[in-house]
Amino acid sequence: MGRERLTVTDAERGLSAAEVASRFAAGQVNDVPVRASRTVGQIVRANLLTRINAILAVLLAIILLTGSVLDAMFGLFIVFNSGVGIVQELRAKRTLDRLAIVSKARPRVRRDGAAMEIDGSAVVLDDAIELGPGEQVIVDGVVLTSAGLELDESLLTGESDPVPKGPGDQVLSGSFVAAGNGVYRASRVGRDAYAARLAEEAGRFTLVHSELAAGVNSIIRFITWLLVPAGALTVWNQLSGHDPLDRALAGMVGALVQMVPEGLVLMVAIAFAVGVIRLGRRQCLVQELPAIEGLARVDVVCADKTGTLTENRMRVIEARAIADGPVADALGALAAADPMPNPSMRALREAYPEVPDWQVEAVAPFSSARKWSGASFTGHGSWVLGAPDVLLADGDAERAEAERIGARGLRVMLLARTPGPLTAPGPLPELKPAALVVLEQQVRPDARETLKFFADEDMSVKVISGDNAVSVGAVAASLDLPGADHAVDARALPADAARFADAVETGTVFGRVTPARKREMVGALRSRGHTVAMTGDGVNDVLALKDADIGVAMGTGSPAARSVAQIVLLDNKFATLPHVVAEGRRVIGNIERVATLFLTKTVYAVLLALIFVIPGLIGLEKLTYPFLPRHITMISWFTIGVPAFVLSLAPNHERARGGFVPRVMRSAVPAGVIVAAATFTAYQLVSDVDKTKSATTALITLITVSLWIVAIVARPYTWWKALLVATMAGLSALMFILPLSKALFVLDPSDTRGTLTGLACAAAGIVLIETARWFDRRLRARAAARPGPDRRRRGRPRHDRPRS
Structure with a gap:
């Protein structure tokens, strides 16, 4: 039975097994790759071929030319960063792929006179595919039979009005059934289908915005450009001095390695990957990783009644x-x-x-x-x-x-x-x-506690349903939802856009809401600066799910609803949402903590490099950079790497706030300036002794103040955080005590005056850091007390983007 001979009467029979086999052999199969996650090769390349790894690899090659293996230990960061990133993302990929298989829609096709469910990737050309309410058209085709079939093509065209379809009409993949049912013949499959071409050629299917990832990327770009002049001056200073070439190169590499925030991007990737794994254990499929962060920033949750509450x-x-x-x-x-x-x-x-x-x-x-x-x-x-x-x-x-x-x-x-x-x-x-x-x-037995969680977290909940407003209000009132006793019939909402937005913002329960009206209500809330999450499971929720900042669908919901949502609750439990919010807060709060560590190091590294260069630039005696790469490796492991890794995985219940980059820089810049000033002062105060002793004094100051910053970032303390800080401090102290470590790291703390000077400068630096933090808190408290617009909405990202 060729394509041209497939008729309406053949819709009852469909293709035969032999015809299906021949089309598989000819490659006429729907082989579009699943969007759930990256391939193993892509994951390996993304973690190996990074800007940070490239910088470290060049510096590693330079130091290896000097023959100093100990000074090349910072190369372990390349192995550690890439290895941990690859392992965690592969674990997340396995979780995502497993859950995506459970969530994947299975179309019904007619073959040999019987209807059967198959994987979407097993559909072949000329298959007779059944369609019902809420189901997506997975490949392009022509309608064979129609019983009031109406398709919503808004995901493709932006027009929300359903389009009636009768026998002979064309249907495009990516549209979904708004009403009725029917059967259509697959005319284009795989990458030839309309939605697949849009995805590949037009890039229509985009990811949800991540303020966290965007902020980290902007910081990395700025630091990369900063490395160029600072690095050039450091190279000139070291190579134009009187030190031997190997010592000059070691000092140069030591200065540059210290400027690189080698693990910041890794920490973000690990935090997201671990979040995916943790939520996967709760049967929560995260289809777009930044959605974990996005839900933590949500301040309005719009929930459908049926299937959600x-x-x-x-x-x-x-x-x-x-x-x-x-x-x-x-x-x-x-x-x-x-x-x-x-x-x-x-x-x-x-x-x-x-x-x-x-x-x-x-x-x-x-x-x-x-x-x-x-x-x-x-x-x-x-x-x-x-x-x-x-x-x-x-x-x-x-x-x-x-x-x-x-x-x-x-x-x-x-x-x-x-x-x-x-x-x-x-x-x-x-x-x-x-x-x-x-x-x-x-x-749902868990609905009341879930609504209470949102209320306690200052997140507004709005019930938006197509049912009668009085009935919806009664259900919401039984769950003690504030404002449920004033249910609003959406048909009575004002037509004026401003008054409509006011009514939606002040109301809590809305009934008789059409699919298009749900979409308008989500848009009105977003226009008022709110970050909106929409939960639903039916075909009438698709438009609102698509336009919300974060769309959350139930696992038993329609395939169309699941396809446009960033998060799918496969266990159909509304009570899973608080766990997603908590996971997002953990990611955001912990990345902010560890970003402060990395950026403080970058600030003081750049300043120290410039401080040691400036005397030579203005005609004074040139100063040699005191630290070797092995010193920087020790500082990075004990004051940044290990603490950052542990703290990035810790529980964190702080509320998500906007303004990630300004807030991190407000902490990191003053701290970095103070660390650099204290370290240089200690070095200058003992400049009359040999270089090893003066470098040891400077290193004592640098590592002591850095450990105090770790202690600040770890607040508020729990027993394991206190143990982490104490362990890092103890291991750092052993480096200056054990004979073997002193020999390996070229340390000489035998000069009592130098050691006490280093500790005194560190104490002064600690006092200045705490003073700066006190002033920062006072300034922020005054700013918060000033009258002005609702500050809760400030800093929330707006994401006007098309959704798939």
């Missing part, structure tokens, strides 16, 4: 007849006529398993926009089932009764007859109410 299943508890008629038969027939039932229809199927022998003439599938579905039956007329406040006029007695029932937190649907055709545009004519169908939803 409540379980995604319902139970019919009553069908209250309004007029005489075959209510039970009509409900059973409507439920049976829907080939892709939503939770409401599945509840009706369970409640009315006996299906009458009614012949279906036409079906109007449920749409989130119109809030009703229906079917026409030969000899029995047309029946619709939908929202009473949409189908009935204001003031109608049945509508008022539905509102009263809904106030108890129950879902109410109206069963009605109509003489008009269901496919005609416009409102349904002459509806004759037949019954009110009452359904019960079970509130």
Whole structure:
């Protein structure tokens, strides 16, 4: 059966096993790579071929030419940085790939006359693929059969209005079913499909913004440019002096190595990777790594009711007849006529398993926009089932009764007859109410505690649902959500953009929200400076999930919802969100801590290099840089490397704040200046002794003040943090005490005057650092006390970017 001969009648049979095999052999298969994670080769290259490693490798080659293996120990940073980064990212990749397989949508195809679920990568050209509400079109194709099929192509075109599709119409991958169902034939698969071409050629699918990663990258770029003049001056100073070439090169390399923040990028990568692994253990799939950070910055959480606050299943508890008629038969027939039932229809199927022998003439599938579905039956007329406040006029007695029932937190649907055709545009004519169908939803047992967590963390929660506002408000009130007693019907929201944004910002519970309206509400909140997370599971949540700063989908949600979300809760537990927030805070807080260590070192390294160069530039006696590369290796391991690695993995519950770079620089620059000044002062005070003793004095000052900075960064203390600081201090002290280490590191602390001078300068530096921190806290407290706009919103990133 060739492509040109596949007809509507063939949609029931699909391809045969032999035809599928021939297309696999011809390479006509949907082999688009999964976006979940990088390949092993990409991970290895990304961790090996870095700017920092390149700088260190050049300096390593220079020092190896001098024949000093001990001074080349800083080369271990290349091995350590790359090795740890590769191992952690591979662990994260395994976690992501495992969870992505669980989360991946499995399309239903018809082969040899039977429908079966297969992997998306196993779809071949000419496959007959079934479509239902909320499902994504995974490859391009042509519609074979349609039962009210409507596709939302907003992910591709930006237009949110559903597009009706009938036999012969083209469908594009990346769109999803807004209403109805059907079957289509795959006409383009793999990299030939529309969405795949967009991803490769137009770069439409972008990552969520990361202030943390962007801040670190900007710092690294600045430092790289700073290294050029500082390095050139250091080279000139060392090589134009009177020292032997090997000593001059060692001093030059020692100065330059100290300027490189060798582990800062590594710490960011490790923090994100460990976060992915930890959340993976909670069945939380992070589809874009910076989303961990993004959710920690969120201050407004928009939650759908059904599937988020409540379980995604319902139970019919009553069908209250309004007029005489075959209510039970009509409900059973409507439920049976829907080939892709939503939770409401599945509840009706369970409640009315006996299906009458009614012949279906036409079906109007449920749409989130119109809030009703229906079917026409030969000899029995047309029946619709939908929202009473949409189908009935204001003031109608049945509508008022539905509102009263809904106030108890129950879902109410109206069963009605109509003489008009269901496919005609416009409102349904002459509806004759037949019954009110009452359904019960079970509130998630963890919803209350989750909402309490968000309230305690000063994060606003807004319930945005397509259900009746009174019913949604009753459910929210049962969970003690503040403001739930003032539920708002979204249809009554003002049209003016400013007033609309005001109403959305001040309101808490919203009902009768259409998919397009949900998107507008998210946009209104973001326009007011809020960082917004949207949680949902249905096709009606897709637009809002796509436009929110962070989209969170439930694992049992529609494939379309899962595909646009950055975070997927595979265990379907709303209570997992606090753990994601906590993990994001750990990442942000700890990276800020360790960034202070790395940047303080870079600041004092650059200043020391310049201080030792300036005398020669102005015609005074040239000063030789006192530290060898082996000294820098010792400082880096004990005051930066090991403490930073341990602290980057520690628990951290500090609230996320914007302004990462300014805040880190405000701590690092004063500390770096003080360390450089104290170290140079100590060196000058003992300049009358030999170079080894004077270098030892300077090193005592430098490492003592650096250890104090570690102690500052480790605050507030726990037993293990105190042990970490004490261990680093003890190991540093042993370097100046043990005969072997003194010989290996060329240290001579035998001059008592020099040792006491070094410690005295270190004490002065510590006092100045604490004084600078005290003044900084006072200035920030005064700035916070000044009247002005809501400071909670300041510094929050805005991410106006297209989403896939």
